[in-house]
Amino acid sequence: KQEVTQIPAALSVPEGENLVLNCSFTDSAIYNLQWFRQDPGKGLTSLLLIQSSQREQTSGRLNASLDKSSGRSTLYIAASQPGDSATYLCAVDNTDKLIFGTGTRLQVFP
Amino acid sequence: NAGVTQTPKFRILKIGQSMTLQCAQDMNHNYMYWYRQDPGMGLKLIYYSVGAGITDKGEVPNGYNVSRSTTEDFPLRLELAAPSQTSVYFCASSYPRPASKTDTQYFGPGTRLTVL
Numbered sequence: 001k002q003e004v005t006q007i008p009a010a011l012s013v014p015e016g017e018n019l020v021l022n023c024s025f026t027d028s029a030i031y032n033l034q035w036f037r038q039d040p041g042k043g044l045t046s047l048l049l050i051q052s053s054q055r056e057q058t059s060g061r062l063n064a065s066l067d068k069s070s071g072r073s074t075l076y077i078a079a080s081q082p083g084d085s086a087t088y089l090c091a092v093d094n095t096d097k098l099i100f101g102t103g104t105r106l107q108v109f110p
Numbered sequence: 111n112a113g114v115t116q117t118p119k120f121r122i123l124k125i126g127q128s129m130t131l132q133c134a135q136d137m138n139h140n141y142m143y144w145y146r147q148d149p150g151m152g153l154k155l156i157y158y159s160v161g162a163g164i165t166d167k168g169e170v171p172n173g174y175n176v177s178r179s180t181t182e183d184f185p186l187r188l189e190l191a192a193p194s195q196t197s198v199y200f201c202a203s204s205y206p207r208p209a210s211k212t213d214t215q216y217f218g219p220g221t222r223l224t225v226l
Contacts, residue, residue: 004152034214043114043200043217044153089152096141096160097168098215100152 002027004092006101013080013108021075021104023090028068035064035075036089038103044089048075080108111136114218116201122224123191131186131221133201141204142184143215144168144176146197153200159184191225198222 003026013019023033032051036044048057048064050073056065063076073090087105091098117132135142140161145153145168155168159178173195175187184203188195202215 036217041220043219044202044215045217046214049214091152097155097158098143098153100154102150102152 002030002092002094002099004090004099004101006088006090006104008104009102010105011107013106015080015082015108015110017080017108019077019080019106021077021088021090021106023073023075023101025071025073025092025099027092027094028071030068030092030094032093033064033066033073034091034093034098035062035073036091038087038089040086047088077106080106082108082110084108113137114201114203114216116199116218116221118221119219120222122226123188124226125191125193127191128187128189129191129223131188131199131201131223133184133186133218134182135184135201135203135216136182137203137216138181139203139205139216140181141215142178143202143204144174144184144186145200145202146170146195147200147220148197156186156199188223193225196223196225 007022034049035047050066061078066073087103089103091100114135143158144156147153154170157176159165199221201218204215
């Protein structure tokens, strides 16, 4: 059974720091891995999707990497801003279903 | 496009009551999903549908029912509400999965349900 774990569960950093969020999964037979952002009381917004054949994806200050063989993905956020404060969820897609991690709650303070 | 819409936004039920959570999408997506999110947890799949008339169970289907009579709508039915069903419910949709498996899911804003 696929299990997805995210570390750390919570993170508080000052504005301007570069930071890394971690995601690990137990079954490497995935089709893709996705990172989502969730704001309090809101739905999820897709940030990045990495196909199983890819190693990384970039969007603005965000960079996500994927290492299928080790069952790991990282989300790198450069020059963090208070507006980045949210919960970040990773999810792996195998057999047409998304399996979610429990998320990392990020707070960026001025 | 409105995207994925859900109603109601909030609801309080008494134990044993029934209700239907509504979900609609206007993106002509074939695939639709229902998730629940408990406090401090990730999302768990309840039911999903790959097209009108086709539904299947996810990880946590007990206590719920779904139907998919149109491409646009995917209601979730709670027949006998229990405190364990207190959660936030999210509906999502996506395009059909091609061989490349590239598409993400688009989420609604959620329904916060409390069962007392």
